Amino acid sequence: MKDTAIEQLVARCPLVGDLIALRPVTWFNPAATTTAEGLTDTGLARRDVEQATQRLARFAPYLRLAFPETLASNGIIESAVEPLPVLQRTLDQRYGRALNGRLLLKKDSHLPISGSIKARGGIYEVLAHAEKLALEAGLLRESDDYSRLFTDSFRRFFSQYRIAVGSTGNLGMSIGIMSARLGFGVSVHMSADAREWKKQRLREHGVNVVEYEQDYGVAVEQGRKQAAGDPRCFFIDDENSKTLFLGYSVAGGRLKQQFDEAGIQVDEQHPLFVYLPCGVGGGPGGVAFGLKLAFGDHVHCIFAEPTHSPCMLLGVYTGLHDRIAVQDIGIDNKTAADGLAVGRPSGFVGRAMARLISGFYTLDDQEMYDLLGLLNRDQHIQLEPSALAGMAGPWRVAAATDWLRRQSLDPQTMGNATHLVWATGGGMVPPEEMAKYLSAAGI
Numbered sequence: 001m002k003d004t005a006i007e008q009l010v011a012r013c014p015l016v017g018d019l020i021a022l023r024p025v026t027w028f029n030p031a032a033t034t035t036a037e038g039l040t041d042t043g044l045a046r047r048d049v050e051q052a053t054q055r056l057a058r059f060a061p062y063l064r065l066a067f068p069e070t071l072a073s074n075g076i077i078e079s080a081v082e083p084l085p086v087l088q089r090t091l092d093q094r095y096g097r098a099l100n101g102r103l104l105l106k107k108d109s110h111l112p113i114s115g116s117i118k119a120r121g122g123i124y125e126v127l128a129h130a131e132k133l134a135l136e137a138g139l140l141r142e143s144d145d146y147s148r149l150f151t152d153s154f155r156r157f158f159s160q161y162r163i164a165v166g167s168t169g170n171l172g173m174s175i176g177i178m179s180a181r182l183g184f185g186v187s188v189h190m191s192a193d194a195r196e197w198k199k200q201r202l203r204e205h206g207v208n209v210v211e212y213e214q215d216y217g218v219a220v221e222q223g224r225k226q227a228a229g230d231p232r233c234f235f236i237d238d239e240n241s242k243t244l245f246l247g248y249s250v251a252g253g254r255l256k257q258q259f260d261e262a263g264i265q266v267d268e269q270h271p272l273f274v275y276l277p278c279g280v281g282g283g284p285g286g287v288a289f290g291l292k293l294a295f296g297d298h299v300h301c302i303f304a305e306p307t308h309s310p311c312m313l314l315g316v317y318t319g320l321h322d323r324i325a326v327q328d329i330g331i332d333n334k335t336a337a338d339g340l341a342v343g344r345p346s347g348f349v350g351r352a353m354a355r356l357i358s359g360f361y362t363l364d365d366q367e368m369y370d371l372l373g374l375l376n377r378d379q380h381i382q383l384e385p386s387a388l389a390g391m392a393g394p395w396r397v398a399a400a401t402d403w404l405r406r407q408s409l410d411p412q413t414m415g416n417a418t419h420l421v422w423a424t425g426g427g428m429v430p431p432e433e434m435a436k437y438l439s440a441a442g443i
Helices: 003-012 015-020 035-041 046-066 085-095 118-136 152-158 170-182 196-204 216-228 242-262 282-298 311-318 347-353 365-379 385-399 401-406 411-415 431-439
Strands: 026-028 081-083 102-107 162-167 185-190 208-211 233-236 272-277 299-306 359-363 418-423
Touching: 003 015, 015 311, 035 282, 035 347, 046 118, 046 242, 046 282, 081 242, 085 102, 085 365, 085 385, 118 152, 118 162, 118 170, 118 233, 118 242, 118 282, 152 170, 162 170, 162 216, 170 185, 170 196, 185 196, 185 216, 196 208, 208 216, 216 233, 242 282, 242 347, 272 282, 272 385, 282 299, 282 347, 299 311, 299 385, 311 347, 311 359, 359 385, 365 385, 365 431, 385 401, 385 418
Parallel strands: 102 418, 162 185, 162 233, 185 208, 272 299, 272 418, 299 359
Antiparallel strands: 026 359, 081 102
16 A cells, blocks of 8 residues: 555554554454344354254264374364463463453364364365265265275275365464375465474375465465366365354354353353454354354454454454455564464455454564463463464453443453453474473563
């Protein structure tokens, strides 16, 4: 954008000036509405999520065989919820404010197979595509025991087809590992900010890794272009895929079941706040959609982004969605949170979820590193930097007294609140890489 256009944008949308200055910001969405009204924007319904849940159940017998690490969960890819009482006291001191309610961690960072939230959407889309091919070829029926896919004959069948994706790292990991295990030829187009260990891990699984010196947007564009010339190649589009979105959304119903089993109430007097790191938007958008279906108006979803890559906040706040990128306003899109290093948001997610996301905030890389170090010290849990983006959120909400008052959330109600930070990755980070992360923490 030209300087005059940026000046006009800042005049219309003053918060953009703070984004350009790389100042951490918190913005609560004035367009947020009731769940019933907001869900009409998505073009999706509860039935779509139920079908995704059923598909994952059909594949569970296959996953038990193909990935023995899923045996304990009987082939279901799910993560634990863990309380963080020691860290909560530490962060009360750090932020100078006592957090009402309890602080919990959703450990998608430790999901089996690929160790990140992308094990939900990425793996689901690969399985959906594989099922479609096998059903159309008459090799499979939905009533079959899907463990039969774990055979050489099915691997030979899938080897006739290819899958491609553009990724900053974690989505490529989940799609690459799953596709290769089924027998597909798979190419992952990875941006410059992708971690070297992730590229190496993919190569170890027989995945073709295509590297670019540019960022995520270029990797996606090139991957899409190459796949378009091959009729047997299926491109998984993180920016626009409703299938990916639905894979993530299954998490909402599963979390409700976990809360029910743990006796955690979510209702008008016991609100739930969920803090989701956001890159292009598919993962947090899909999870938030599922959470809204599961908990309705009693869950408030907050998206967290790096100061150098606030693409979804920029898109939703200005109303321009995917018609604006952070680079257009002079932000470099360079962050240690590689999974969040995205310049242009998903237009589909931004428009679908614009009235269901309660708020957004940004934080700098050093804050993520510090939180990473404190979590390791206090709770002995190790995550990658991007997974800590949500950890500052509860205290941003606690400080937003005007917004809480407008939501009729008084101190007594907030005392009953559950604050759930969604940890998006880090369970498979090599020890030497984790040591580097921890050394960057200023604690």
